[in-house]
Amino acid sequence: MTTALPLLLDAALCALILGAALATVAGRGVFRAVVFFITYGLALSIAWVRLGAVDVALAEAAIGAGLTGVLLLAAHGRLRRLRAAGDPGTGAAAWPAALAGAGLTGALIWAWFALPLPEDPGPALAGAMPHAGVGNPVTAVLLNFRAWDTLLESIVLLAALLGVWMLTRRQDWHAPPGLAQHTASGGVMAGFGRVLPPIGLMVGVWLVWAGAEGTGGAFQGGTVLAGVALLVFMAGLPPPPRISAPGLRLALVAGPAVFLMAGLAGAVLAGGFLTVPPALAKPVIVTIEVALALSIAVTLALMVIGPPEGEASHGQR
């Protein structure tokens, strides 16, 4: 009983993940696919918890299920407004997508078998941890031992937002981003938008700070903060800033800029790009994490809000 129960739970979880994945791909309708995708992400994050990877679980729940889900829902809403939300799952147009998806899956399966199993990184990582400056091995890898990957990831996020902004028409460039939000003052949304942000702010800041020693980090905390910003914007208190505002631009590049500067300082002072002396590692990593969290939060929130849509959405302007 005691050994069979976890096995039963894991089997049910696997079935849930596979079922949700299948329903996402095979079901009719964009909206249904998005809802199943979110369910899939949540089930996947529970699976990560079962595997003991709580950091990955947090990232999957916040970014994979939460933020990506909201992005997809926003895209669906935009398609519906444009009267373009046909069912892309039908007809000849579906075949290239299906083939590409199947090909990618095949390539991943091939890579899984073809690549050599990595040696257990445990002993080497445990030996290096005293020099990392932080207690959480995940943070040590992301921001110290393999900081390159994280630096490039933060720049990729920025590039994605630039891609969204490229959809802006020239005359809308100085308009507020996204659609105008019509919320009654004293209404449900206004109240919700006032009650939740203080708690969300606390949780987000805590996740960023706690990432140095325990579960958390810039990406998880930044996503929670992005959620707080979205809630405030949706409640219209205040509306999102214009994308040409200098302060906003500064917040967007703060993370990658601080990261790059720390890397260059390492190249000059410590003998290698992104090399951090162990004595300085903790303050440097925490500084990078704070700047990164700010940039991630602002970038993700603006990505969901979308490009400025000017007169089409802002009525009488």
Place this chain on the structure above:
Amino acid sequence: MAELALPALTMILTMILTGAGLFFFLAGSAGLIRFPDLFSRLHALTKADNLGLGLIALGVALQAETWAQVGRLALIWVLALLAAGSVALLVAGGALAEGTARGRHRP
């Protein structure tokens, strides 16, 4: 909480509470699937599920080792309550404004 003298009793209590919580979740899900229109579905979902989550949180809180864990469970319940209630009102309000609430999803 674990230092309570009757671990077996708290375990039984936990099972009863989480079991009752699961029952309310089941009832809420059944309502979501079976009820005919958006408003009664929202009603089933928010009321039954909030009660179910509260009972499960209460049952799990009996197994907590520190008061901080109890506090976190309570916070989770209150936040879920707040979110579910607000979102249900927003969805219902949106459906009223659009006039699409009744019969749209009727089988």
